[in-house]
Amino acid sequence: MAGGRVQGDDDGALLRSVAQGDVRAFETLYDRYAGPVYSLARGMLQDAQAAQEVAQDVFLGIWRGASAFDVERGSPRSWILSLAHHKSVDAVRRLRRHVAVPLSETMTDDADVVSEAIRKVESARVQVALGALSAEQRAALVLAYYGGYTQREIADRTGAPLGTVKTRMRDGLLRLRSALETAGKETVP
Amino acid sequence: MTHEEAREFVAAYALDALAPDEVLAFEAHLTACEQCRQDLAELRNVAAELATGPSQVAPPEALRAQILSAVRPASARPAARWPWMAGLAAAAALILLLGAQDLWFQRRTVTLTHVVEQQSQLLGLLTSPSSREVGLAGAARGSVHLVFNPVTHQGVLVASGLQPLGPGRVYQVWLIAGPRPESAGVFQAGQTATTFVGIGGDFARYRAIAISVEPGPGGSPQPTTTPILTGAFPGAS
Numbered sequence: 505m506a507g508g509r510v511q512g513d514d515d516g517a518l519l520r521s522v523a524q525g526d527v528r529a530f531e532t533l534y535d536r537y538a539g540p541v542y543s544l545a546r547g548m549l550q551d552a553q554a555a556q557e558v559a560q561d562v563f564l565g566i567w568r569g570a571s572a573f574d575v576e577r578g579s580p581r582s583w584i585l586s587l588a589h590h591k592s593v594d595a596v597r598r599l600r601r602h603v604a605v606p607l608s609e610t611m612t613d614d615a616d617v618v619s620e621a622i623r624k625v626e627s628a629r630v631q632v633a634l635g636a637l638s639a640e641q642r643a644a645l646v647l648a649y650y651g652g653y654t655q656r657e658i659a660d661r662t663g664a665p666l667g668t669v670k671t672r673m674r675d676g677l678l679r680l681r682s683a684l685e686t687a688g689k690e691t692v693p
Numbered sequence: 694m695t696h697e698e699a700r701e702f703v704a705a706y707a708l709d710a711l712a713p714d715e716v717l718a719f720e721a722h723l724t725a726c727e728q729c730r731q732d733l734a735e736l737r738n739v740a741a742e743l744a745t746g747p748s749q750v751a752p753p754e755a756l757r758a759q760i761l762s763a764v765r766p767a768s769a770r771p772a773a774r775w776p777w778m779a780g781l782a783a784a785a786a787l788i789l790l791l792g793a794q795d796l797w798f799q800r801r802t803v804t805l806t807h808v809v810e811q812q813s814q815l816l817g818l819l820t821s822p823s824s825r826e827v828g829l830a831g832a833a834r835g836s837v838h839l840v841f842n843p844v845t846h847q848g849v850l851v852a853s854g855l856q857p858l859g860p861g862r863v864y865q866v867w868l869i870a871g872p873r874p875e876s877a878g879v880f881q882a883g884q885t886a887t888t889f890v891g892i893g894g895d896f897a898r899y900r901a902i903a904i905s906v907e908p909g910p911g912g913s914p915q916p917t918t919t920p921i922l923t924g925a926f927p928g929a930s
Contacts, residue, residue, distance in 0.1 A: 527761070527764060527765060530761075530764060531761060534757060534760065534761070535757075538752045538756070538757065539749055539750075539751060539752065540744060540745055540749070541752075542750065542751075542752035542756070543745075543747050543748065543749045543750050544744045544745075544746075544747055546747065546750055547746065547747020547748065548747070552753075555752075556753065556756050557845070559756060559760075560759065560760055560763075561845065563760045564760065564763060564764070564817065565814070567763075567764045568814075568816065568817060576730065576731075576734060577730065577733070577734050577737070578733075578734045578735075578737045578738050578741070579738055579741075581741065582737050582738045582740075582741035585741040585744035586737055586740070586741055588744060589709055589740070589741075589743075589744060590709050593709040598846060598893075598895075624746065624747050625746040625747065626746065626747060626748035626749075627745050627746050627747075627748075627749075629745075630742065630743060630745060630746040631746075633742070645708065645743070648705065648708040648709070648710035649708050649709075649740065649743045650743075650746065650747075652709070653710065654705075654711060654712050654715075655705040655710045655711065656712060667701070670701045670702075670704065670705060673704035673705055673710065674701075674704040676704075677704050677707065677708075677736050677739045677740060678739075680739055680742070681735075681739040684739070684742050
């Protein structure tokens with residue numbers, strides 16, 4: 505989002521320095537984002553050890569991949585948080601594959617899965633923004649983002665056609681954007 | 694994938710809600726479509742706002758030291774630890790930069806989003822002190838090694854000198870824990886280039902890795918021919 509935030513520009517400069525192998529810049533970036541990155545992984549995985557592994561993977565990914573950062577693909581902040589999310593989803597799916605009992609049998613009710621995912625949200629700002637969505641849009645977003653489910657799994661779980669799930673995700677994100685704009689910018693990086 | 698199909702995938706991609714095969718198809722479109730890239734940048738910025746949803750916890754201090762020590766020059770990338778790997782990391786970087794994306798992390802493997810991230814992952818894997826290596830041997834000529842990280846569950850099969858197969862046949866990789874080998878993906882060998890195949894899995898579970906020639910393009914549920922190459926995992930009895 506075009507916010508003209510000084511911090512965003514600053515992050516871009518830091519990433520460029522990191523791409524040149526600047527350890528100091530990397531430290532600054534770490535101090536700025538370790539909290540949100542670790543908290544996201546921890547919230548999604550519900551496991552401190554696994555969250556540390558993900559965070560390590562994310563920051564080494566930033567160190568090695570900083571030169572790949574392309575402002576055309578989003579802000580530095582969203583690049584870092586997307587990477588954190590991506591790695592967390594990978595870890596969630598890996599864990600799920602190794603659960604002996606299929607999740608569909610442990611989670612008897614779709615509503616349980618949605619509320620389990622939604623329980624991971626503590627930020628009042630995000631809660632309020634999610635509250636602006638329809639229940640179906642909210643379910644699609646939280647199952648995907650916090651639950652790590654694919655669109656196809658969400659369609660299976662909710663019994664909605666795949667096309668409908670796709671529409672809910674897009675419309676949900678667009679509605680989330682306007683709700684967040686109304687709520688104002690958060691102070692956390 | 695048509696532009697209309699791709700457009701429907703943008704939101705799911707921004708939410709990491711695509712299956713690995715869908716990611717590959719979508720990314721192929723993305724490299725050629727400015728409009729989808731812009732659409733994605735916007736939706737990704739929104740999705741990133743969800744990242745601050747979970748309760749904010751300070752990471753352990755030890756994590757900072759651990760990560761920073763991994764990037765400091767003192768612990769700079771080690772030299773090639775295996776003789777066959779000499780020069781390979783640089784070659785891998787080049788090949789991946791040239792866009793050999795299709796060779797990377799297919800099927801049940803972990804799908805990575807960014808091309809250069811893929812490259813750095815590969816370099817990281819090849820040079821990480823915690824990576825392990827298994828050499829494969831058998832009837833086929835060529836040099837095939839699996840490098841894997843038992844902690845991150847990422848691995849890459851590095852194959853060179855394998856005979857290119859005719860149409861309709863593929864090399865299929867199997868990981869063996871119990872009586873039924875588990876497919877870890879299929880690949881084609883290039884004429885000259887080294888082939889990198891991403892293999893994901895909990896490697897501690899497996900005793901052995903094997904490669905057989907199977908009908909393409911998808912391979913077989915179980916091996917239908919005698920493996921041409923096999924290797925045992927370290928510590929496997």
